[in-house]
Amino acid sequence: MHAIATTADTATELAGWLRLQHVPGVGPVAARALLARFGLPPHIFSAPFDALREVVPASVARLIAQPPRPVANSQLELTLQWLQRPGNAVLTLADAGYPPLLLEIADPPLLLYVRGRAELLSRPGVAIVGSRNASAQGMQNAAAFAHTLSGAGVTIISGLALGIDTHAHEGGLRGAGGTVAVIGTGADLVYPRRNLDLAQRIAEQGCIVSEYALGLPAMPANFPRRNRLISGLARGVLVIEAAAQSGSLITARLAGEQGRDVYALPGSIHATLAKGCHALIKQGAKLVESADDVLQELSWLGMPAARPDDAAPVDTPLLAVLGHDPHDADTLAARSGLAMGVLMGELLALELAGRVERLPGGLFQRCK
Known part of the structure; x- marks a missing residue:
């Protein structure tokens, strides 16, 4: 269907x-x-x-x-x-x-x-979330991280809020990976209205998605609930600036419950907006200082920027190993002799090129 x-x-x-x-x-x-x-x-x-x-x-x-x-x-x-x-x-x-x-x-x-672009919902993505009242440095960091990750073919997922979300989307639009906005209203509405222009650009170049019925206005209870989709669509969640009681910590908690990686950007011990990130790091989130740290954690470091229409090498040995049946990563690593990090990088490149499909349950299958 x-x-x-x-x-x-x-x-x-x-x-x-x-x-x-x-x-x-x-x-x-x-x-x-x-x-x-x-x-x-x-x-x-x-x-x-x-x-x-x-x-x-x-x-x-x-x-x-x-x-x-x-x-x-x-x-x-x-x-x-x-x-x-x-x-x-x-x-x-x-x-x-x-x-x-x-x-x-x-x-x-x-x-x-x-x-x-509905296809972005199934492509490898990282969620970037943080404070609505972010500092200038925090917003610059969000845009820079998003731009670098998107340039490596990673889709940036966020919630269209002001502050960190806004700049994460802006950075995502500047790279090949694009961006997905998960919103807490009906898909025919834009909240906040200050992001009307950004939402239009995302609808044209990226993807806006909502689980809520058309016409449903912004309601406080909807936004914490939509956070499970922000983390659920992503392979990892990066928190940039969050106060101790920030809603971004809800997204991070949900990510952990869903088995996703959680990353946090540290800040000054005197900064209120760093306290949430420091709390996450104490709880086991991975401290990152650059976008390369995130890519390395995801075994994607060094992957060249890729667009959906880029062709993967037709003679890669991994395609022969895949055959035409679904396999998990452990099986592919054993058959190919590749280290897990190298294997995941090659699989992602093939996935972005449309040669491999990631199936539920962590399985991979050759497309063509």
């Missing part, structure tokens, strides 16, 4: 997903359990009440058995109109293009609303 776009059957397909999304009491975890048990949404809504009760509470099962709520119908009309605009798409949990790293987290969103 492909991302939902405006074709003959999309209204019916999208209606089922939106109906499921708007059933009270059905969040990402319950939705995933229902999908695992019954299959696609039409099968869920046609399931017997007793069977539904085996997966969700009786009160929720009764709501599933009711006709579609008006909000689902209004959202369907709004979403179909939104999908008419170039570059807009909706990804569901059943789509082949759904970001594989998000499938690894405990509560992946049922739907992702995407503006721009």
Whole structure:
């Protein structure tokens, strides 16, 4: 199945997903359990009440058995109109293009609303987060780190907030890796409004993604929740300037729970905005002083800048080792004789060139 776009059957397909999304009491975890048990949404809504009760509470099962709520119908009309605009798409949990790293987290969103280059959601990325009230030096560091990482083909992921996020996106746009903005409103809105121009450039050159229904305004509870997607889409999270109670520490905590690496940029012992980073380092985050430190931690140091249309060497021995079946990194290292760091660097270069696909569960498969 492909991302939902405006074709003959999309209204019916999208209606089922939106109906499921708007059933009270059905969040990402319950939705995933229902999908695992019954299959696609039409099968869920046609399931017997007793069977539904085996997966969700009786009160929720009764709501599933009711006709579609008006909000689902209004959202369907709004979403179909939104999908008419170039570059807009909706990804569901059943789509082949759904970001594989998000499938690894405990509560992946049922739907992702995407503006721009949806393929960036599945490319190797690093999240850069930090204070909204960052210092001039902190913002310069965010832009510089992002520019260097993006120049090495790494996608920069952040949250479109003022301060560190803004400059991380700016740096990401300047390199081959591009940038992804994970937002806490509907994908048809921009918050904060001061980043309207930046959001437009990201939609044109990078990617904006949201799990929230179209038209949903900024609400305080949405932003901590969207942080799990910032970390979930990334292979590592870099924190640049964070006070002791910063929201960036939530993202770092979620990253640790999701098995992602956490990096922190140290600062002066007298600086309030360094205290959060120092706390992370004490808790085991990796201290970094340059973008090369991050690349080295990810075994990507020395990888040349690459664009999606760059061709990988056709005669690389690793492609022959891969064959056409999925393999994990340990198996490939044993077969190729390559050190793990060298192997991961070659795999990333091949992935960026479209020759290798990273599958859920840490597997790699040759594409062509």
